[in-house]
Structure formats: C-alpha cells, structure tokens
Amino acid sequence: MANYLNQPTLAADFLAPAKTNADVLGSSIDGGRNGVGESQSIEMSGGGIVSATYEECKITDPEQYEYINWLGARLNGGFRFINVPIITDWFGPFPKIAKVPTPIVRGIPHSDGSLFDDGSGYSQATVWGELLDNAAANAGILNMRVYGLSRPLRWSDWFSIYHVSKGWRAYRYWDVLSSAAGDGFTDYQLAISPPLREATAAGTRVEFARPRFVAKFKSDFTLPSVVEAFFVTQQTIQFSEAF
Numbered sequence: 001m002a003n004y005l006n007q008p009t010l011a012a013d014f015l016a017p018a019k020t021n022a023d024v025l026g027s028s029i030d031g032g033r034n035g036v037g038e039s040q041s042i043e044m045s046g047g048g049i050v051s052a053t054y055e056e057c058k059i060t061d062p063e064q065y066e067y068i069n070w071l072g073a074r075l076n077g078g079f080r081f082i083n084v085p086i087i088t089d090w091f092g093p094f095p096k097i098a099k100v101p102t103p104i105v106r107g108i109p110h111s112d113g114s115l116f117d118d119g120s121g122y123s124q125a126t127v128w129g130e131l132l133d134n135a136a137a138n139a140g141i142l143n144m145r146v147y148g149l150s151r152p153l154r155w156s157d158w159f160s161i162y163h164v165s166k167g168w169r170a171y172r173y174w175d176v177l178s179s180a181a182g183d184g185f186t187d188y189q190l191a192i193s194p195p196l197r198e199a200t201a202a203g204t205r206v207e208f209a210r211p212r213f214v215a216k217f218k219s220d221f222t223l224p225s226v227v228e229a230f231f232v233t234q235q236t237i238q239f240s241e242a243f
Contacts, residue, residue: 002081004167004214004242009083010054012210014067018056018234022086022158022170024048024194025240047140047194050170050213050241052084059233065225068235072223075216081242083168084215086158092208093157094126095150102126103209129159129206132187139196141177144206147185152176160211163198169241170213171196215239 012020026048059068074080094101105124129146146153153176160170173190180187217223221238 002242004081004163004165007081007083007167007214009212010071010085011067012054012085012087014064015054015057015059015237017054018058020052020054020087022050022052024172025051047138049243050194050215051218052086052213052215052239054237054239056234056236059226059235065227065233068223068233069225071237072225076222078216078219078221078240081214081216082239083212084239085210085212086160086170088158088208088211092127093149093151093153094209095148125207125209127208129208131200131202131204131206134202135196135200137196137199140193141189141191142173142196143187143189145182145185145187146206146208149186152179152186153188153190157208158211160207160213161196161200161204162207163200166198167214168212169197170211214242216242 024047057068059065071082075082089101089103092101092103094103096102097105103126105126125148127146127148127150129144132143132145135142153173156172156174158170158172160168162168171192171194173192175191177189177191179189216239218238218240223235223237226233226235
C-alpha cells in the first residue's frame with residue numbers, strides 16, 4: 001500500500017526554477033456528440049490529477065547537483081513520492097511586507113527575543129484557514145474560515161490540506177458561493193476542483209502559503225544526472241499527483 005504521509009518536501013527555492021506551472025489534467029472525457037453535432041464533455045468523478053512542472057532549474061552549485069542526483073535516485077520509476085509546493089507567492093492573498101507579498105514570516109524569535117544557535121527563528125504563515133464543517137470524500141464544496149487575508153478570495157487561489165491518509169493534497173476554488181466577514185476572519189463557501197481526496201473533519205487546517213501536494217514523477221519522465229560545460233545546467237522536472 002502506498003504511503004503518502006511524512007514525505008520530504010521539494011526544495012523549491014533551492015532549485016531556482018525560471019518558471020513553474022501547476023494544472024489539473026484529465027478533468028473530463030469526451031461524451032460524444034449531441035443532436036446538432038456538437039461534442040460534449042463529461043466531468044470525471046475524481047476531478048483530474050494535479051500536476052506541476054519546474055522549468056529550467058538553474059543547477060550551478062555542487063550541492064544542487066547532489067540534490068538533483070538524489071531526486072532522480074528517489075523518484076525515477078514513479079513509485080516513490082515527494083511533496084511538491086505550488087509557488088503562489090506573487091498572486092496569492094498575502095499581505096505585503098516592505099512592498100513584497102509575504103506568504104510566510106520568518107525569523108520569529110523566542111519569547112525572550114533570542115534566536116536558535118544558527119541565527120534562525122520560527123516561521124509562520126500569514127494567511128491560513130480551517131474547515132467549518134465535516135466534508136465527505138469527493139466533496140465539491142467546502143465551508144472554511146480564513147484568517148489574515150490581504151484581499152477577499154475572489155477569482156481563484158490554490159490551497160492545500162494535509163489529510164489523515166492521503167497526505168498533502170492541493171485544491172483551488174472555481175466559484176465563491178458565499179462569504180461573510182467576521183472579526184479578523186472571513187467565512188467562505190467555495191466550490192473546489194479537484195474534489196476533496198479524503199473525508200476531512202471540521203477544524204482541519206487549510207494552508208494558503210506554499211500549498212503543496214504529494215507527487216511522483218510523471219510516468220514517462222526520468223531525471224538524469226547532467227553536467228554541461230561551464231558547470232551551468234538547466235533542467236526541467238515534471239510531477240504528477242501520487243495515487
């Protein structure tokens with residue numbers, strides 16, 4: 001049985017991709033043609049598969065070469081998994097700090113003002129939510145309370161949930177059915193895609209900062225170890241949601 005829990009998370013910033021994309025593939029099938037000859041689409045009950053591509057990762061440092069080699073060793077064949085972040089920093093509903101959208105605040109000290117021995121501190125998401133109601137597997141509508149928004153949820157945003165059995169899964173909403181502002185939060189009813197991967201209890205946390213999903217390499221993809229002249233290598237990595 002596949003294990004989707006406690007997987008390592010892809011070091012997105014360390015790979016320095018020139019471009020990333022995320023999509024949901026296979027959401028529908030061809031349902032034939034109607035009486036006037038137009039093709040019809042039928043939605044798949046599973047709602048498609050989340051995929052992501054990290055394009056032109058700039059591999060220049062020895063440790064980056066080691067990391068790429070580790071990714072190939074771990075993930076080639078598509079039977080081991082890793083959590084893949086979806087980089088939404090620029091357009092997500094995050095507050096701006098020093099004029100830069102900030103999904104995560106870092107360097108938070110201990111209560112006495114000190115940091116860890118290496119000079120780092122705690123980190124905290126600026127925007128997060130929680131489910132207001134229990135939701136069944138394959139649910140297409142979620143009720144959630146969201147804190148810290150710099151703008152309303154409106155067109156669409158990615159978010160993720162850490163499920164008890166399915167691990168990290170990513171979703172996005174395609175319609176805001178209702179909203180009600182409270183004191184420091186807003187309650188939303190959202191139509192989501194893909195549908196919920198696992199039954200989830202009220203109170204479960206919802207992450208908007210660096211949403212992620214447990215993934216494997218696409219079936220026809222492998223990641224070779226490549227060394228080019230002048231020690232600058234650009235590699236593209238393709239991920240598909242793990243099932």
